[in-house]
Amino acid sequence: MTFPDSPIFLPDEAATVACGGRLAQELRNGDVLALTGGLGAGKTHLTKGIVHGLGCHADVSSPTFSLVHEYQGGTLSVYHFDWYRLEGEEELPGIGWQDYLDADGVCIVEWADRFPAALPRGTHWMALETLPEGGRSLRMIPAPEGAL
Secondary structure (H helix, E strand, C coil): CCCCCCCEEECCHHHHHHHHHHHHCCCCCCCEEEEECCCCCCHHHHHHHHHHHCCCCCCCCCCCCCCEEEECCCCCCEEEEECCCCCCHHHHHHHCHHHHHHCCCEEEEECHHHCHHHCCCCCEEEEEEECCCCCEEEEECCCCCCCC
16 A cells, blocks of 8 residues: 555545545555544544445444444445454454454454554554644554554
8 A cells, every 4th residue: 555654634524534535546355454543533534435435335433332334335345343442352253353354355443553463464554643733644654562
């Protein structure tokens, strides 16, 4: 996946969704995206853009309580996870984590930095940050300590 070396400035939600749409064009079957950032940083908006950019026009929402949403009907299936409410990595088998990694499609994980060792080698790590002056920034980051 090609990505600029410097952070991308995203002035609003619409820009975040549009950026996700552009990212979608570079995704391939089996890609895993690890999204980090605080509450309200834009992780779900970026995912919405990715899902729509892949041609699926489903309503995209955070899977905070359901833990995973599946989006079918685009050029690639998207499996959208939120690990915010998980207590520990040992809960991942219960939500079928390995099955999703083995399925055709793209896995997107919000709050991925909670369990970095659970993500496979080659995961694309991205950080979204809310800026004090408004808007957000998006940048590629190295895998955190403990990641494969």
